[in-house]
Amino acid sequence: MRHLFLMRHAKTRQASGSMSDHQRPLRRRGQRQAAAMAVPLMRWGALEGDIHLSSAQRTRETLEAIDACLPDLDLCRRAACHDALYTFDGQALVDCLRRLPRSAERVLLIGHNPALLELARWLCRDAPDALPTGGLLHLELPGAPWPALTPRCARLAASLVPDTASHALFQRRxxxxxxxxxxxxxxxxxxxxxxxxxxxxxxxxxxxxxxxxxxxxxxxxxxxxxxxxxxxxxxxxxxxxxxxxxxxxxxxxxxxxxxxxxxxxxxxxxxxxxxxxxxxxxxxxxxxxxxxxxxxxxxxxxxxxxxxxxxxxxxxxxxxxxxxxxxxxxxxxxxxxSSKRIESVLAERVAGHDRELAALSPEAPDEAFHDLRKTVKRIRYLAELAPKRHRRFLKGLKRRQTLLGDFQDLCTREAWLEAFLASESAPETAAAVIAWRETLEMEKLALREKVMALPPLTEE
Structure with missing residues (x-):
């Protein structure tokens, strides 16, 4: 089986003055888009084989941004730039693929729309209707030589766009x-x-x-x-x-x-x-x-x-x-x-929190601390309905929630370490893991003391 990865260049500036389309560089958002796709490209194995890209400035800068995130892979040196890939015609890309050597098992092609979409639709019945800037398609092809490519011979294995690869980019949209x-x-x-x-x-x-x-x-x-x-x-x-x-x-x-x-x-x-x-x-x-x-x-x-x-x-x-x-x-x-009724419920929950806090003891199970953390979260969400009124209160709540969250994280790590030690994947000499687990237990005890020393919310 062969693997073909089709990637569209990242977001580009519009041409201005005497600048040609070929010379258009990436926008800052385009740099962020390309960087967001670096890890997915590596995880998908798209960077393990041949890399071919259009000779346009925007495709070269797309690869450079990816290369900057993964310097050990030496991508820019390995890649081949082609004037023939600076095309907007899907059939031209088909012709380029048919000239690939038999030895090419994995190929990443960085190019332009509409050519990439036309190629994807020619190869794959399930190809998407759009490929945004920085978007990536993974197509699986039969093991036949590249010159033997035929329409609808590929399967769409995966697709990804920068806005679903990076939450920071998603936030803008x-x-x-x-x-x-x-x-x-x-x-x-x-x-x-x-x-x-x-x-x-x-x-x-x-x-x-x-x-x-x-x-x-x-x-x-x-x-x-x-x-x-x-x-x-x-x-x-x-x-x-x-x-x-x-x-x-x-x-x-x-x-x-x-x-x-x-x-x-x-x-x-x-x-x-x-x-x-x-x-x-x-x-x-x-x-x-x-x-x-x-x-x-x-x-x-x-x-x-x-x-x-x-x-x-x-x-x-x-x-x-x-x-x-x-x-x-x-x-x-x-x-x-009414806000007055919400404040009444908030007061009840604060009182409930203080009762839970007062009931904690050195012998209390971890679940009692977890329940307190959940109570703090519910109080916070309720107080956030009137954030201006509760600004100072919320600040203290967040510190309390962080402390309880750290305790929760230690508990979950202990649980996963227990499962790891019980698995076949655990090393024969597990003494180091057991010692680390004991260290986590000591950290937990220290956090329990800090939580029990917290003042009631009614006193903050």
């Missing part, structure tokens, strides 16, 4: 929050929930691409924030004696289940990032074995999440959630809310 400056309280709540829904749906492609962990993090945060806000609405409605909100319990159950489905994957992302940024004092062979095992678990979790997101049931649940938010029963409940 993300759904904008509504302007709710002069709106009443219920309208602001409705607008916030609608915006959170839009964000969740917009983040899904980046979550499924699995390149930038920040997509998953924000997807998870927005699901949980949505749930926390609606739980607050529910509590306020009960306090006001408004009764049950039809369908709310089922919607909250769905949101909780979808957020929980991301937990292990998020924990693995955080663990792997910590291993990369602050490597533990483990022998290099042991650390590599641990990283390989964690990456394998991450792939399993990501594949499971992608299957869940592709399932028709997920789309149905999200559409149901959108319909619920716009439904008459929920809107009527929102109309009965």
């Amino acid at each position: 993300a759904p904008a929050p509504p302007d709710l400056g002069d709106a009443d309280f219920s309208t602001r709540l409705q607008g916030q929930l609608d915006h959170l829904y839009q964000l969740v749906r917009a983040l899904e492609p980046g979550v499924m691409a699995g390149v930038d962990p920040e997509f998953l993090h924000q997807y998870r945060v927005n699901l949980r924030r949505s749930r926390a806000i609606v739980e607050s609405v529910q509590a306020t409605a009960r306090q006001a004696g408004s009764g049950k909100i039809p369908g709310l319990k089922r919607q909250l159950k769905h949101l909780k289940r979808r957020a929980q489905a991301t937990s292990d994957l998020r924990d693995l992302d955080v663990f792997l990032e910590s291993l990369e940024n602050t490597p533990p004092s483990l022998p290099s062979s042991v650390r590599r074995a641990l990283q390989r095992w964690l990456h394998a678990r991450r792939r399993e979790q990501h594949e499971a999440l992608c299957r869940a997101l592709r399932d028709p049931g997920y789309a149905g649940e999200m559409q149901s959630w959108q319909g619920f938010l716009g439904g008459k029963a929920f809107r009527q409940t929102l109309d009965q809310l």
